[in-house]
Amino acid sequence: SPPSQPASAPARLAVIPGDGIGPEVVSEALKVLEVASPVKLETTRYDLGAERYLATGEVLPDSVLDEIRGHDAILLGAVGGRPGDPNLPAGLLERGLLLKLRFELDHYVNLRPSKIYPGAVTPLSEAVLARGEVDFVVVREGTEGPYVGNGGALRVGTPAEIATEVSVNTAYGVERVVRDAFSRAQRRPRKKLTLVHKTNVLVHAGAVWSRIVGEVAPDFPDVTVDYLHVDAATIFLSTDPARFDVIVTDNLFGDIITDLAAAVTGGIGLAASGNINPDRTAPSMFEPVHGSAPDIAGQQKADPTATILSAALLLDHLGHADAAAAIETAVLADLSERVPGAPRRTAEVGDAIASRLS
Amino acid sequence: SPPSQPASAPARLAVIPGDGIGPEVVSEALKVLEVASPVKLETTRYDLGAERYLATGEVLPDSVLDEIRGHDAILLGAVGGRPGDPNLPAGLLERGLLLKLRFELDHYVNLRPSKIYPGAVTPLSEAVLARGEVDFVVVREGTEGPYVGNGGALRVGTPAEIATEVSVNTAYGVERVVRDAFSRAQRRPRKKLTLVHKTNVLVHAGAVWSRIVGEVAPDFPDVTVDYLHVDAATIFLSTDPARFDVIVTDNLFGDIITDLAAAVTGGIGLAASGNINPDRTAPSMFEPVHGSAPDIAGQQKADPTATILSAALLLDHLGHADAAAAIETAVLADLSERVPGAPRRTAEVGDAIASRLS
Numbered sequence: 085s086p087p088s089q090p091a092s093a094p095a096r097l098a099v100i101p102g103d104g105i106g107p108e109v110v111s112e113a114l115k116v117l118e119v120a121s122p123v124k125l126e127t128t129r130y131d132l133g134a135e136r137y138l139a140t141g142e143v144l145p146d147s148v149l150d151e152i153r154g155h156d157a158i159l160l161g162a163v164g165g166r167p168g169d170p171n172l173p174a175g176l177l178e179r180g181l182l183l184k185l186r187f188e189l190d191h192y193v194n195l196r197p198s199k200i201y202p203g204a205v206t207p208l209s210e211a212v213l214a215r216g217e218v219d220f221v222v223v224r225e226g227t228e229g230p231y232v233g234n235g236g237a238l239r240v241g242t243p244a245e246i247a248t249e250v251s252v253n254t255a256y257g258v259e260r261v262v263r264d265a266f267s268r269a270q271r272r273p274r275k276k277l278t279l280v281h282k283t284n285v286l287v288h289a290g291a292v293w294s295r296i297v298g299e300v301a302p303d304f305p306d307v308t309v310d311y312l313h314v315d316a317a318t319i320f321l322s323t324d325p326a327r328f329d330v331i332v333t334d335n336l337f338g339d340i341i342t343d344l345a346a347a348v349t350g351g352i353g354l355a356a357s358g359n360i361n362p363d364r365t366a367p368s369m370f371e372p373v374h375g376s377a378p379d380i381a382g383q384q385k386a387d388p389t390a391t392i393l394s395a396a397l398l399l400d401h402l403g404h405a406d407a408a409a410a411i412e413t414a415v416l417a418d419l420s421e422r423v424p425g426a427p428r429r430t431a432e433v434g435d436a437i438a439s440r441l442s
Numbered sequence: 443s444p445p446s447q448p449a450s451a452p453a454r455l456a457v458i459p460g461d462g463i464g465p466e467v468v469s470e471a472l473k474v475l476e477v478a479s480p481v482k483l484e485t486t487r488y489d490l491g492a493e494r495y496l497a498t499g500e501v502l503p504d505s506v507l508d509e510i511r512g513h514d515a516i517l518l519g520a521v522g523g524r525p526g527d528p529n530l531p532a533g534l535l536e537r538g539l540l541l542k543l544r545f546e547l548d549h550y551v552n553l554r555p556s557k558i559y560p561g562a563v564t565p566l567s568e569a570v571l572a573r574g575e576v577d578f579v580v581v582r583e584g585t586e587g588p589y590v591g592n593g594g595a596l597r598v599g600t601p602a603e604i605a606t607e608v609s610v611n612t613a614y615g616v617e618r619v620v621r622d623a624f625s626r627a628q629r630r631p632r633k634k635l636t637l638v639h640k641t642n643v644l645v646h647a648g649a650v651w652s653r654i655v656g657e658v659a660p661d662f663p664d665v666t667v668d669y670l671h672v673d674a675a676t677i678f679l680s681t682d683p684a685r686f687d688v689i690v691t692d693n694l695f696g697d698i699i700t701d702l703a704a705a706v707t708g709g710i711g712l713a714a715s716g717n718i719n720p721d722r723t724a725p726s727m728f729e730p731v732h733g734s735a736p737d738i739a740g741q742q743k744a745d746p747t748a749t750i751l752s753a754a755l756l757l758d759h760l761g762h763a764d765a766a767a768a769i770e771t772a773v774l775a776d777l778s779e780r781v782p783g784a785p786r787r788t789a790e791v792g793d794a795i796a797s798r799l800s
């Protein structure tokens with residue numbers, strides 16, 4: 085779908101560096117964007133995350149959310165405080181900031197491409213890699229499933245505690261993401277779509293996913309459809325990832341299998357993602373798949389490549405496909421020259437990729 | 443805990459071959475059990491599964507369940523019909539037979555050991571394998587979580603459909619499995635327990651799991667405890683599986699990560715499991731982790747090793763640790779002589795392992 089603005093207008097970016105390694109990797113992505121973008125970038129920085137919460141008690145004030153809505157896209161680093169910090173309730177930042185943005189801005193397509201780039205360090209054996217080229221994309225539903233925050237607990241902290249989590253799945257929500265996945269599959273050479281779910285156990289949620297995939301399929305007659313249970317999908321992701329083209333799946337299964345997909349295709353340091361609102365009723369948000377990694381924060385140890393590739397997805401979403409492709413080419417060249425066992429500082433990686441583009 | 447019968451009494455086994463490759467792999471496990479068991483085995487065969495359902499409409503009649511209760515242990519092959527069979531509603535056999543047995547017989551410890559045996563074919567690179575010996579066990583909760591069947595749907599089949607699945611987590615249910623996992627960790631050389639969950643998103647369920655692990659830990663002061671989000675756990679399972687010792691996790695996360703664990707440690711053909719009722723108020727059930735694989739059923743192509751190793755877990759549970767160890771030794775010897783690219787028939791594998799024991 086076309087961008088909402090003429091391609092020459094400046095792009096207004098909301099930048100949320102976030103927690104842990106977020107600020108470091110975002111700096112490098114901005115460095116690359118400055119060089120790669122064919123249009124002027126107007127960035128507004130939003131300091132949201134653990135530090136702000138611990139200082140002010142604020143997670144995402146409504147006024148800030150409203151301001152963010154006024155942008156063309158969002159670049160986000162990572163969200164999540166130090167695990168076990170007694171002042172940070174578990175999930176508060178994830179739910180109150182990251183997921184809140186995904187839900188409020190209706191990011192129903194959480195797009196996570198996985199490729200094995202030449203030179204990438206994968207944990208897979210030569211025999212597995214010899215099975216074929218690995219190049220697939222996971223379309224993870226982003227606004228429903230077990231992520232809706234629809235749960236609760238009774239008698240908390242007692243031996244009689246009971247806690248529930250409700251996965252909510254609507255035909256409305258499933259159909260829109262399934263259609264998006266089908267149309268992506270149709271635009272790819274192999275035109276294959278795999279639904280991943282657990283229909284043999286989660287029979288109600290599974291039924292709506294299966295039914296809708298079956299109903300939408302005739303509209304995309306050239307797309308081949310298959311199905312895998314999520315447990316079986318992890319087997320194929322680790323033993324034969326070349327078999328996948330487009331995977332469509334629910335929010336939680338997508339979370340799990342995209343980390344695995346990242347691991348097997350060269351590591352979480354390379355995995356990009358877009359939280360996309362295909363209807364463009366609100367800005368889409370681009371972020372690496374990895375988390376905030378507080379243990380290595382501020383040490384220039386994080387690999388900014390995933391964030392740089394997420395910035396490429398951002399440019400693509402804004403209609404600058406050539407600039408996005410140029411970033412990917414620069415990353416590819418950089419990857420092929422990486423020396424195993426000789427890690428570079430975060431800024432060195434950003435500089436190296438940016439200098440290939442200028 | 444001691445077996446409920448003197449070790450010399452015959453063991454009454456309920457045998458459920460099930461669907462697909464189930465009957466083939468169960469035959470081989472029985473062959474091995476006959477040779478390995480120090481006590482007489484009295485087996486009763488229950489024909490349950492797709493065939494019976496399609497012929498009679500019965501899944502698991504109450505009278506059959508009652509009979510099964512009267513046994514010392516259950517050996518099960520696999521359950522699940524041909525995917526997409528219009529006469530088999532999705533999940534009917536899984537929910538009505540396999541999960542029904544796990545829930546009714548209170549199999550709250552779903553035990554799934556993972557080892558890389560010498561000669562095993564793993565999809566992992568030499569570099570990953572060089573990181574250390576891989577020998578861990580997943581203690582998957584078996585009677586709660588998203589598996590409770592507590593969900594439903596409204597306006598089914600219409601564009602306004604909404605379907606829910608409720609994950610139920612009780613302090614009672616979590617504490618008993620967490621204690622079991624701690625005591626297993628304490629009996630192992632490395633004494634390490636990893637809780638796997640998604641506490642940053644599933645905050646209610648996550649809170650009860652985290653709290654109880656924290657509360658039980660002081661009773662096992664020599665056990666080291668850590669925590670991983672389920673998505674991160676898939677990364678480590680594929681890049682550094684040697685780091686794990688005992689993992690404790692919920693029913694659905696356990697389902698997903700044990701298939702991955704099986705894949706990375708030599709394939710689903712080797713992965714054994716026990717559905718254990720540690721309180722011995724009902725018989726425990728032993729089965730391979732793999733499914734019914736209808737596509738290769740009846741062709742003598744299935745590897746019975748996982749079922750044979752499950753039979754070893756069964757003997758161990760009945761108090762015959764030496765016989766269980768002997769089966770594992772025979773399997774190890776057989777594995778080390780397997781010729782890649784020269785598959786044997788299901789019965790040949792069973793014969794080879796049985797003959798090492800006699």
Ligand SMILES: CC(C)[C@H](C(=O)O)[C@@H](O)C(=O)O
Pocket residue numbers: 163164178179182183339373375642643673
């Ligand atoms: C941080 C967390 C809430 C998030 C998620 O679970 O979606 C992350 O794991 C991801 O995949 O983007």
Ligand SMILES: CC(C)[C@H](C(=O)O)[C@@H](O)C(=O)O
Pocket residue numbers: 284285315521522536537540541697731733
């Ligand atoms: C067949 C299915 C219901 C079962 C499960 O999900 O538990 C299987 O995948 C397993 O892991 O034993």
